[in-house]
Amino acid sequence: MTSTSEGRLPNRDPATAAPDSDTAPGPGRQHGFLRGVLGFLTDLLEDFLGEVAVQAVSCALLIGVLLGLVWGWGQSPALTLSTVVILLTGAVGTVAAFKARNHPDHRWPWLLGAAMLTTVGAVAVWFILYGSNCGCT
Structure with a gap:
């Protein structure tokens, strides 16, 4: 038979959740969820705008290089x-x-x-x- 360090048998009763602020529904939990969703959407928008900016600069540089090659070929x-x-x-x-x-x-x-x-x-x-x-x- 197994026992704990105090010499007692382990508790075999199903665990009952103690009511604490993390599991209880309330305004604090809802605000945390909304704050997380808002943070995710903000990060998503920042990443999207950053990618658009990088693509725009890359396309502008490519067009500049191509125009430079066309002009240089004429020279x-x-x-x-x-x-x-x-x-x-x-x-x-x-x-x-x-x-x-x-x-x-x-x-x-x-x-x-x-x-x-x-x-x-x-x-x-x-x-x-x-x-x-x-x-x-």
């Missing part, structure tokens, strides 16, 4: 292509650097790949600029 196609190559190389190199930072045990392959990609991009830009200024077209 100098070779320079526009080299700029795109440099931007893409930088973006991929940045991702590779973050991957290397997040995986210290596999750092060297990522860093080597980023260095090779940067070198290839720089050589490609040099050839594009050289080819556009050689006068052989």
Whole structure:
């Protein structure tokens, strides 16, 4: 037979809920519920408006980049292509650097790949600029 530390048998009676302020219905409990719902709706609205603002800024930047590319293509196609190559190389190199930072045990392959990609991009830009200024077209 099991007993408690005082030597008595454990109480097998069903537990009766003691009336306290947490379980009793009343205005305090209703206000807490409404306060929780209002807090949830406020957080939801703030998150929604934040996402809308981020999307609007992202779309404006994308439109600006596209307009810049169209304008640049009219000025100098070779320079526009080299700029795109440099931007893409930088973006991929940045991702590779973050991957290397997040995986210290596999750092060297990522860093080597980023260095090779940067070198290839720089050589490609040099050839594009050289080819556009050689006068052989």
